[in-house]
Amino acid sequence: MKYIILDLEWNQSGIPEESVKDLTFEIVEVGAVKLNEDRVMVDEFSCLVKPQVYSKMHHITRKLIHLRMEELEKGQPFTKVAEDFLNWCGKDYMFGTWGPLDLTELQNNLRYYDMKPLSNGPIAFFDVQKLFSIAFEDGKSRKSLEYAVDFLKIEKDIPFHRAFSDAYYTAKVFAKIDEKLANSHVSYDTFRAPKDEDHEVWVDFDKYSKFISRGFETKQDLLFNKRVMNTRCYKCGKGTFKRIRWFSPNHKNYYYVGFCPRHGYVKSKVRVRKDCNDLFYCVKTMKKIDKETYRTLYEKYVKYKENKKKQIAKAKGK
Numbered sequence: 001m002k003y004i005i006l007d008l009e010w011n012q013s014g015i016p017e018e019s020v021k022d023l024t025f026e027i028v029e030v031g032a033v034k035l036n037e038d039r040v041m042v043d044e045f046s047c048l049v050k051p052q053v054y055s056k057m058h059h060i061t062r063k064l065i066h067l068r069m070e071e072l073e074k075g076q077p078f079t080k081v082a083e084d085f086l087n088w089c090g091k092d093y094m095f096g097t098w099g100p101l102d103l104t105e106l107q108n109n110l111r112y113y114d115m116k117p118l119s120n121g122p123i124a125f126f127d128v129q130k131l132f133s134i135a136f137e138d139g140k141s142r143k144s145l146e147y148a149v150d151f152l153k154i155e156k157d158i159p160f161h162r163a164f165s166d167a168y169y170t171a172k173v174f175a176k177i178d179e180k181l182a183n184s185h186v187s188y189d190t191f192r193a194p195k196d197e198d199h200e201v202w203v204d205f206d207k208y209s210k211f212i213s214r215g216f217e218t219k220q221d222l223l224f225n226k227r228v229m230n231t232r233c234y235k236c237g238k239g240t241f242k243r244i245r246w247f248s249p250n251h252k253n254y255y256y257v258g259f260c261p262r263h264g265y266v267k268s269k270v271r272v273r274k275d276c277n278d279l280f281y282c283v284k285t286m287k288k289i290d291k292e293t294y295r296t297l298y299e300k301y302v303k304y305k306e307n308k309k310k311q312i313a314k315a316k317g318k
């Protein structure tokens with residue numbers, strides 16, 4: 001299997017009212033490097049895209065990527081660049097990007113031009129920015145690419161902030177991350193939710209499990225789905241004893257804590273999202289937590305209940 005380390009540059013409207021709804025971000029440059037199984041660079045791809053939608057360079061884009069409209073005029077239309085790029089990728093590969101946005105924007109641009117979708121469901125990829133944080137920092141911070149390059153003492157032999165150079169440095173950072181660690185922290189782009197139950201994503205890592213549900217027409221349907229709300233221990237599959245019932249402090253994230261006699265406290269977190277077809281789906285993680293984390297969450301739950309009581313009392317005019 002090969003790795004395609006990809007970086008895109010995109011442009012947007014400078015005037016919010018003139019922003020095209022289905023294409024907020026128009027890709028203007030595609031850069032990528034291909035790595036073999038040993039994560040050694042074997043090929044490269046770099047192409048400018050001639051804009052079709054936004055004819056002025058947004059000031060942030062200009063500042064960020066040092067590209068002028070005149071240069072882009074020499075580019076090819078997106079459909080041609082995308083076709084060449086996907087042919088260049090070949091067949092057996094996995095994407096890697098710096099941060100989680102590139103694959104979403106690539107798919108959105110493909111969709112805007114009615115091109116064949118990259119996939120009918122979630123796409124597994126390596127988020128190298130996240131992996132860098134897990135490998136060398138606290139796992140939560142998100143640093144700039146240049147920070148990571150400096151941190152790892154990678155030679156800065158080409159300038160930053162163009163698609164190809166950023167893909168090149170991302171690949172260099174990726175090559176320094178332990179393979180096992182990378183493979184146990186695969187990310188999923190969910191531009192499209194799984195189309196049915198058979199395509200739902202279940203992954204079990206040592207410290208947590210992840211489930212990506214299919215898409216539902218309504219949030220209600222999602223939240224009443226048995227697979228979404230299942231609270232069995234992800235380690236042994238046995239039922240857990242309820243410690244904190246499902247609750248949602250913000251109507252976006254839902255929490256539950258169960259107790260497994262063998263594995264202790266298990267927290268479930270359901271994040272509700274919408275995919276590109278306006279279907280509701282969820283990303284659910286289950287994780288073993290210690291007693292202290294359980295107590296903190298319990299306090300949150302108590303507060304949530306008190307607030308709810310107050311709201312009800314207010315609504316009744318008391």
Ligand SMILES: [Zn+2]
Binds near residue numbers: 233236261263
């Ligand atoms: Zn268990």
